[in-house]
Amino acid sequence: MSDIKESQVLRIAVQKSGRLSEDSFRLFKECGIKFESGTGKLKTLSSNFPAEFLFLRDDDIPGYVEDGVADIGIVGENVYTESNRKVEISHRLGFSKCRLSIAIPRNIEYKGIQDLQGKSFATSYPRILGNFLKEMGIKGEIHEISGSVEIAPSIGLADAVCDIVSSGSTLLSNGLKEVEVIYRSEAVLISHKKLSKAKNKVLEKLLFRIEAVQKAQNHKYILLNAPNEKLNDIISLIPGMKSPTVVPLAQEGWSSVHSVLEENDFWENIEAIRAAGAQGILVVPIEKMIY
Numbered sequence: 001m002s003d004i005k006e007s008q009v010l011r012i013a014v015q016k017s018g019r020l021s022e023d024s025f026r027l028f029k030e031c032g033i034k035f036e037s038g039t040g041k042l043k044t045l046s047s048n049f050p051a052e053f054l055f056l057r058d059d060d061i062p063g064y065v066e067d068g069v070a071d072i073g074i075v076g077e078n079v080y081t082e083s084n085r086k087v088e089i090s091h092r093l094g095f096s097k098c099r100l101s102i103a104i105p106r107n108i109e110y111k112g113i114q115d116l117q118g119k120s121f122a123t124s125y126p127r128i129l130g131n132f133l134k135e136m137g138i139k140g141e142i143h144e145i146s147g148s149v150e151i152a153p154s155i156g157l158a159d160a161v162c163d164i165v166s167s168g169s170t171l172l173s174n175g176l177k178e179v180e181v182i183y184r185s186e187a188v189l190i191s192h193k194k195l196s197k198a199k200n201k202v203l204e205k206l207l208f209r210i211e212a213v214q215k216a217q218n219h220k221y222i223l224l225n226a227p228n229e230k231l232n233d234i235i236s237l238i239p240g241m242k243s244p245t246v247v248p249l250a251q252e253g254w255s256s257v258h259s260v261l262e263e264n265d266f267w268e269n270i271e272a273i274r275a276a277g278a279q280g281i282l283v284v285p286i287e288k289m290i291y
């Protein structure tokens with residue numbers, strides 16, 4: 001990349017180590033972008049794409065992207081919203097899904113949101129929680145704390161907590177129960193508001209690759225054998241990209257059908273296709289998908 005000017009290199013902020021890191025690194029790898037990670041370095045240049053990676057704490061990423069220290073970054077939507085920084089969401093990435101919930105001690109009865117009236121809350125998300133309570137017409141006191149939010153009720157710091165939940169086991173082990181989901185989050189790609197033309201071009205190139213990877217993840221390639229007299233029935237059950245490919249088999253009276261299926265309709269379609277007489281069904285993952 002030595003022939004590329006620095007002004008054309010997209011600086012990408014990613015979480016150094018945490019729940020976003022592995023999936024972020026994997027995404028760039030699937031996009032064919034090579035870089036060294038996990039070497040303890042704070043930044044590194046890609047060897048085959050005009051990008052420089054900055055390894056940071058996730059909370060710092062929106063600010064760096066707003067200031068233009070980084071051009072783009074990957075963060076949880078929760079961190080993006082809480083930061084209130086002026087950056088764009090360029091793409092939703094679909095990983096690191098989690099929710100932000102209010103939880104209260106398990107032994108306290110909960111009939112509805114009005115039970116939260118006048119309570120105190122410990123959270124690392126004062127902005128998101130504050131907006132939610134306001135919207136719901138609940139008056140409460142918010143204590144901002146940066147970690148181990150779940151222990152707040154048991155040490156008498158707050159009546160309730162508002163924190164990230166994925167499985168709920170942390171809540172359970174702290175004697176809490178989830179009573180309101182207030183925000184749903186996934187990883188998002190954020191970008192600086194005013195990128196130069198050159199950097200925007202690199203970003204477009206990156207987004208094109210990300211979309212191809214995401215589309216492929218939602219689809220499967222299917223191959224099957226069908227008796228010729230059942231071909232039409234079977235083909236009508238396969239909502240392919242265009243029309244499926246049909247190739248005659250060496251065995252007379254049989255054909256091989258190839259197509260692409262959406263992951264969502266997968267099981268339902270497979271059962272119908274089998275019932276219609278298809279045999280030897282193979283389903284294989286797709287690496288990239290470009291229309």
Ligand code: ATP
Pocket residue numbers: 015016017018019020056057058059075076077078079096097098164165166167185186187
């Ligand atoms: P850092 O050291 O970089 O500040 P952190 O401890 O604040 O990291 P992580 O726990 O690594 O943050 O979480 C990063 C993001 O991953 C969260 O902001 C959230 O969007 C998402 N996340 C958090 N917990 C989960 C979970 N259990 N499952 C899926 N995604 C999660």
Ligand code: ZN
Pocket residue numbers: 057058059
């Ligand atoms: Zn953090």
